[in-house]
Amino acid sequence: MERNNQGFIRLEMILGFILVLSLLGLVTPLYLQHRHKVNYSQLIEIVSDYKAGVILCYQTTHSLKDCDGGQNGVPPNILNGSSIQWLLVSKGIIYLFPKNINAFTTLGDYLILTPNPQAQSQTLSWTFSGAALRKAYVHN
8 A cells, every 4th residue: 555645745845944934034133133233333443533532632632622523633523424424523422323324224323422531540431322222233
């Protein structure tokens, strides 16, 4: 007596297909979040020059009120750059607004870096705020 195993093979294929789709459904959001963090880290590298400029300005002037973009060692503000819509520095506070590329939105993925003077050591610590912090692209 011959057995027909065609139904069993189809059932295995369907279950295998469902398993693969389920795994893709779990892995895809994690991959996309990782890509966003990697892309945002490239923006943070640009911001590091501005942080260094604000620190230099603070150590030179002993105040943050004159630490604006393009003054006292702070690099000039960026308006409509290649990956940055705006990068502005005012009184030492750095405002980063990415362009609407790499799945970022200008207002949905902004970052504000606020310097906090450390009186004893003449250095600055930084506090992050904005949508990028809420989306875990950066951490305080």
